[in-house]
Every structure is written in structure tokens, then in C-alpha cells.
Amino acid sequence: MLDDPCPPVQQVRRLEGQPFTAAAAQTAPGYGARLATTAFGIPSLPRWCVWVEPAAAAEADRWERRWLNAVNAALQDWMPLLPILRVSDPNRAHIRIERRRPPRRQLAGGWRASNGRAVLQLLEVRRSDVWRLEPGVTVLVSPELRAEALQATALHELGHAFGLWGHSDDPADALAPVQGASPVLAPSVGDRRTLDWLRAQPTRFGEPLNPADTAAQ
Numbered sequence: 001m002l003d004d005p006c007p008p009v010q011q012v013r014r015l016e017g018q019p020f021t022a023a024a025a026q027t028a029p030g031y032g033a034r035l036a037t038t039a040f041g042i043p044s045l046p047r048w049c050v051w052v053e054p055a056a057a058a059e060a061d062r063w064e065r066r067w068l069n070a071v072n073a074a075l076q077d078w079m080p081l082l083p084i085l086r087v088s089d090p091n092r093a094h095i096r097i098e099r100r101r102p103p104r105r106q107l108a109g110g111w112r113a114s115n116g117r118a119v120l121q122l123l124e125v126r127r128s129d130v131w132r133l134e135p136g137v138t139v140l141v142s143p144e145l146r147a148e149a150l151q152a153t154a155l156h157e158l159g160h161a162f163g164l165w166g167h168s169d170d171p172a173d174a175l176a177p178v179q180g181a182s183p184v185l186a187p188s189v190g191d192r193r194t195l196d197w198l199r200a201q202p203t204r205f206g207e208p209l210n211p212a213d214t215a216a217q
Contacts, residue, residue, distance in 0.1 A: 004128065006049035006085055006092040011126040012136075019043070019120045020165065024201070030194030031175065035166035041203030043120060043135035044163035047083040050075065051093035067099050067143045070150035074158055077186045081195055082162060094134060095161045097154070101142035116141045116153040118160035124209065131209040137161040152183035159191065163198050 020036040027033055037043075052071055055064040078084060090096050102117035121136040139157045141150065152174075159175045167177045173190045187195070 005047065006087050007127040008089065008091045009125055009127060010129070013124040015122040015124065019122050024166075024198070028194070029197045030190045030192075031166065031168040031170070031173065032194050032197045034168065035164060035194070035198065037165075038122060040122070040133055040205060042163055042198055042201045043122070043165065043205055044199060044201070044203055045094060045135065045206045047085065048095055048162060049085050049087050049093045050095045050097065051087050051090040052097045053099045054088075063143055064099070066147055067141070067150060070147055071097055071141060071154045073151050073185075074154035077155060078158055078162065081187060081192060082199065095137045095139060095158075097139045097141065097158075099143050100140055101144060102140040115145055115149065116157040118157045120160075120165065132207065133205050133209060135163075135205055148183045148185065151185050152179065155185065155187070159187070159195075162195070164191070164194060168194075 019038050021039050022037060023033065024035040024037040024042060025033050028035075035042075052068070052075070055061070055068065060068060075084065075086070087093050102114050105114070117140045119138045119140075121138075123134045123136045125132055125134045125136075137160075139154075139161050141154050141157060143150075145153060155174045164175050166175070168175045168190060170176055170188075170190055171179050172184065173188045174184045174186070175191060175194075176184070
């Protein structure tokens, strides 16, 4: 029997403190030098298991269909670039995509609203009786947007979730914080170059933990 590619969580421990520690690199292709990393390396996995919040009822209403279509289109655009598996159980996912507006954040200049947000947690997770270090990501995408803006927002936040924790200064990139007149609906050449570099970097995420690391916890 083949191993389950997305086994359910048996136990989880959240690591305390801020997840990001420094810039990922001084120089790198694309906008790699603008990305943040953690004390354990780039928060990336060889394979990502992704759960998308389903419709509230058996049959999605008009607004739920629009949201689901946009999120599914964004996922489809990332799938040729890295291994992504869809799961129907959130307990099997590394990334959970939820249909709700992110709460406002208080910044130096006041409160700020946003259409989407990706939130990273560093986790020690036991699956199939093996402890591993994992990035756990919750992606919030507001349903209160027109279709193209929904897709562009989902594409951008998923880029963060897949390890691109930073922004590009090129408005043609999906990871630009401010895009041009037309929403970016697919990863650009710059996004692809940056992601290829990122996935080649050493990281401890996804590797089995030393039993001594977990025995005392």
C-alpha cells in the first residue's frame, strides 16, 4: 500500500514567538532577496496539502460559487509550479483557505483593512506516528470582491503560503503589494524564478524531528 500523501494530524504543538527572523538572502533571483525566512530555514515543503472551505450547504449559492471559482483558478495557476494536493479534510492540510474578510490590523498610522491575508504558524506535527516541523498557514480571502480581484487576491496570498513571504516591487508579479491597472491572474516569470530558487534552498521543514527534540515536551 502506498503511503498516504496527506495523513491526518495526530498531535500538534505550536512554537511560540515570531515566525520570521531575517531576510532569506542578500542576493537571489527574482525578488528572493526581499523574502523573509525562519530560524529553521525557508518555510517550504516538498509537497503541499491544501484545503479550501466548501460551500455552507450542499449546493453553493451565487456568491459562494464566485469565491470558489476564483480560489480554484488561483490554485490551478500555482499547481504546474510545485506539488499541490487538494484535501477535503482540514485536518490533513498544511494550508487552509477560508472564505472571510481578514480582521483589521492596527498599524502606526491607524487601522488597516485588507482583502486577503496569509498567517504563518511554526508547528511540530505528528502524522503517521512521525513528528515533523511544518509551516501551518491559514489563508483568508474576502468574498466581498469582484471576480478578478478575488482571483488576484487568492493568487497573491497563496504565493505567501507556498513560501514567498515577502513582496516584489514589480507590479507585473503576483506578489507585488500594489498591482497595475489589470489584476495579475497568473504567476509571472519573476514569480516563477523566485519560487524555483526558494524551493532549492535548504530547510528543516518537512524533515522528521530527532526523537530527543520531542521526548522532553
